[in-house]
Amino acid sequence: MxxxxxxxxxxxxxxxxxxxxxxxxxxxxxxxxxxxxxxxxxxxxxxxxxxxxxxxxxxxxxxxxxxxxxxxxxxxxxxxxxxxxxxxxxxxxxxxxxxxxxxxxxxxxxxxxxxxxxxxxxxxxxxxxxxxxxxxxxxxDSVSGRIMIIEDEAIIAMDLQAIVADMGHAITGVARTRDAAIELARAEAPDLILADIQLADNSSGIDAVNDILRELGTLPVIFITAFPERLLTGERPEPAFLISKPYREDQVRSAVSQAMFFSSTEPLHS
The missing domain is CATH 1.20.140.160 (PhyR, sigma-like (SL) domain)
Incomplete structure (x- = not known):
């Protein structure tokens, strides 16, 4: 060096x-x-x-x-x-x-x-x-709960479900679009949201999360993105928990465990 x-x-x-x-x-x-x-x-x-x-x-x-x-x-x-x-x-x-x-x-x-x-x-x-x-x-061992997944890629969604379930958490469901995510959250309020940034219909995972938080109040949220540096500028309200794509299983496990301790997301702007 x-x-x-x-x-x-x-x-x-x-x-x-x-x-x-x-x-x-x-x-x-x-x-x-x-x-x-x-x-x-x-x-x-x-x-x-x-x-x-x-x-x-x-x-x-x-x-x-x-x-x-x-x-x-x-x-x-x-x-x-x-x-x-x-x-x-x-x-x-x-x-x-x-x-x-x-x-x-x-x-x-x-x-x-x-x-x-x-x-x-x-x-x-x-x-x-x-x-x-x-x-x-x-x-x-410290915290378990209900986790909602917002992810439009079926293989990734299945992988995330398997990881989360193996950790002992319940899965409320998987949503592929902003509207579907809001409906899913209304049907069963999650304890944590695991969300992709870009969704199937070109809607925003950030917008979906903000809509849900406005209705349900503060929840811990983990965002998954291929470009984490774009959400870590410090120039506006941003999330604390980010997983970079492609992710590893241990990264998901660690982020989920950490996020269960803290409410990390304030209203964001896409």
Missing amino acids: TAITDASTLASAIGGELPYLRRYARALTGSQGTGDAYAAAALEAILEDRDVFASERRPKVALFQVFHGIWQSSGQPVSEDETGLAQAAQAHLSKLTPNTREALLLQSIEELSIEEIAFVMGIEQSEVRHLVEVAEREMA
Whole structure:
């Protein structure tokens, strides 16, 4: 890895990884606002002292390592003014083994290696493996519920159903269009929505979710998209939980478990 020595190169390297830092921070906190605040604090730390950025590492790993220094020192998974499901999640989080969610997210969603996670978190690789194993067990056992799937591709929909059912969740149904999704939600209110962005009739999964949330109130939502960076700009209300296409089974499992802790979606604009 070539060392990053000048400001413009550093800015370019960080800029490309910032959407994924936002995704990680939002998943940890269950909130766009709180997650983005932590991400901004990491950037500010690098701007104040470039030496904190480990230039010998690939930019994503170096950026996440700075973030983790701030995250660990704060010790606050959500801000004090959070309400609703994010606030209620503290009862669950207090029972989890420390650092397990971080290790699981870094491996399953952000796709860091065990060695890279150990560097980011400042722990041994053996501890990372242990934390991931504990996280998978604790998160899977902690919350179950009814999940609605909005997906127009039949094979993907079947795969998602199989993964969710194997986790012990009930499936309220699968909708292929915006109108079908609204009707399905009215027929049986879900505890979580798993939604594609682009639907069969060129309608928007985002619009479908917003319509459902207006009727049913706050629910945790996971979006699936081939272009996650387009929903991680920080320029408007955006989701905390995103799965990139093509996805892996462990990514779906991790995101579903995480999202069951937090209400992550505010009204979005397609």
